[in-house]
Amino acid sequence: MNSREKAVDIVSVNLTTDTGYNIFRDLNFTLFAGETAIISGSAGSGKTYLSELIIGGQRPNSGSVNIFGQNIYSAGEGQKAAIRRRIGGVGGIFDLLPFDTVEINLQYPLILRGASRKARKMKSEQIMAQLNISALRSRKVTSLTRGERLKVLLARAIIADQPLLLIDEPLDRMGPAAATDINTVLKRLSVSGYTMLILTTEQEKPSIPQAREFRLYEGRLL
Structure with a gap:
């Protein structure tokens, strides 16, 4: 059993648009403090919705989104702002x-x-x-x-x-030299124990050996 603090803990989240489209179906994900995770997905797979879930901008239909042990959607406005200040x-x-x-x-x-x-x-x-x-x-x-x-x-x-770094498509539209430079920075931060969640496409996924990798597909993480 992992006794480290959970930086992000998404539990049984379902999210449906007003038109009835299922973005997330029973989505579960945990990122422990000090870990790096990479979530890749194609355009339209829900990466932006996932980012908004974590920062408190997209309330799920059901389930919970917990940031360092606090449910961001049951928090009052002052507490929610304090939670957001922990995310860079x-x-x-x-x-x-x-x-x-x-x-x-x-x-x-x-x-x-x-x-x-x-x-x-x-x-x-x-x-x-x-x-x-x-x-x-x-x-x-x-x-x-x-x-x-x-x-x-x-x-x-x-x-x-x-204490939580949420990084959206860090290598997007980067030339080879710039992409290599950014990848080196991300690897250095990961080795140093920073907690990072990186959202990216499969084609522009950074190479971080110690990162846990997931794929977002049809509303679920694989």
């Missing part, structure tokens, strides 16, 4: 402040917490070095490539101490 990542609701520099974007979570200028500088420098993006510190977000933006988003989630 790439794609969907996650974005950067477009007209600010990379350094300001990375320090923003620390500014909100009232951290000192020295503490913000030290932490952001440490994470930029870890993800090899120190050269980007003074760049405006609008000037970044897709691969650079992705690494900055990951860096910000790490700085914010968000």
Whole structure:
């Protein structure tokens, strides 16, 4: 029996559209803290719905969605917001402040917490070095490539101490060199024990040896 904390625990979820289409049928999935899981599926398989389920944006018809032991759909608005703050990542609701520099974007979570200028500088420098993006510190977000933006988003989630990283199609529309670079970053984060759920197509699936892999097909995980 696995005694680790469950970062994500989806139990017997059914989700049907207003037109009667079954998106999920008795969907069950558990991601333990410190694990990486990759869920692949074709366009229209339900990956976006799954992402929205996890962040509290798509209430299921039945079943429960638990994030670090809390059912996000039975939580009050304040508690739901607190749960969402524990989730960082790439794609969907996650974005950067477009007209600010990379350094300001990375320090923003620390500014909100009232951290000192020295503490913000030290932490952001440490994470930029870890993800090899120190050269980007003074760049405006609008000037970044897709691969650079992705690494900055990951860096910000790490700085914010968000314990769950939800990463949507990290290699989408990437050239070979950029895809290899991002794959290396994801492998490094996985080995370091970050909790990551990666949603992707089969064709653009990252290669992370220690990740658990699933396929989303006809409303179920295989």
